[in-house]
Amino acid sequence: MRQWQGKGVLFDLDGTLVDTAGDLHAVLNQLLVQYQRPAVSLEQIIPIGSDGIYPLLDLAFEAPLSAENKQRLRAEFIAIYQQNPPRHSRLFSGIEEVLAAFNEHHIPWGIVTNKPTKLTLPLFAKYQVLKTAKTLVCGDTLGFKKPHPAPMHHARAALNIDQGNNILYVGDAKRDIDAGIRADMHTAIAAWGYIHATVNIQDWGAGHILRAPTELLQLTI
Incomplete structure (x- = not known):
C-alpha cells in the first residue's frame, strides 16, 4: 500500500470508528412499539446506519x-x-489498536460527524480511547454539516494543521469523501462500514479504499 505523507487524520464516527447499528435498531424498534408498527430488522438498518435519523424513520414508517x-x-x-445508554454499540475491530498507535506516534486525530453532540457524548463516556481525540466536530457544532467543507476546516484548525492536502479523512459515506475533497484533504473509504452492497464506492473519487481499520497503520505510520 502506498504510504500517505501527512500530518493528521480525521474520522467519521458511525460506521467508521463505532458500529452503532445495534443501538439505532433497538431505539427505532422501541419507537415503533409506541406506534404499534412492525419491527424492522438489523439487516435493514445497517445500510443506512450512517445516514442520520430521518432515513431510519422513512424506513420504519414507510x-x-x-x-x-x-x-x-x-x-x-x-x-x-x-x-x-449505548449497550449494543462497539468499536470496530482494530480501531482501538489504530488510535492507540496514533497516540503513541503523536499523530493528531479527531472526529467529524453529523451526529448531534448529545447523541455523540454517550459513546465518549463508554470508550475511553475516543476521549483522546484532539477535536470533535458534531452535526450541531456549526451551522453546516457534511458534505459541506466547513466542519472539516473547523477540525483542521483545531488540530493546528496548515491548509493543504496534509490531512487524511476516513469515512464510510459518499458525503464524507465529498466533504474531504471539498476541504482539500486526502480521503479514504472505510469499506468495513455501513455501505450497501449495490453501491460502487470506486465512483466516490477517494484516494484509498481500506478494507480493515488496521490498513490505516500501513498507510500512515
Whole structure:
C-alpha cells in the first residue's frame, strides 16, 4: 500500500470508528412499539446506519411523512436514545489498536460527524480511547454539516494543521469523501462500514479504499 505523507487524520464516527447499528435498531424498534408498527430488522438498518435519523424513520414508517411529523418523531427518537445508554454499540475491530498507535506516534486525530453532540457524548463516556481525540466536530457544532467543507476546516484548525492536502479523512459515506475533497484533504473509504452492497464506492473519487481499520497503520505510520 502506498504510504500517505501527512500530518493528521480525521474520522467519521458511525460506521467508521463505532458500529452503532445495534443501538439505532433497538431505539427505532422501541419507537415503533409506541406506534404499534412492525419491527424492522438489523439487516435493514445497517445500510443506512450512517445516514442520520430521518432515513431510519422513512424506513420504519414507510408512508411519506410530513415535515412536522418527521420533526416530532425525530425528537421522540432522540429522547429514547438519551434514556438508554449505548449497550449494543462497539468499536470496530482494530480501531482501538489504530488510535492507540496514533497516540503513541503523536499523530493528531479527531472526529467529524453529523451526529448531534448529545447523541455523540454517550459513546465518549463508554470508550475511553475516543476521549483522546484532539477535536470533535458534531452535526450541531456549526451551522453546516457534511458534505459541506466547513466542519472539516473547523477540525483542521483545531488540530493546528496548515491548509493543504496534509490531512487524511476516513469515512464510510459518499458525503464524507465529498466533504474531504471539498476541504482539500486526502480521503479514504472505510469499506468495513455501513455501505450497501449495490453501491460502487470506486465512483466516490477517494484516494484509498481500506478494507480493515488496521490498513490505516500501513498507510500512515
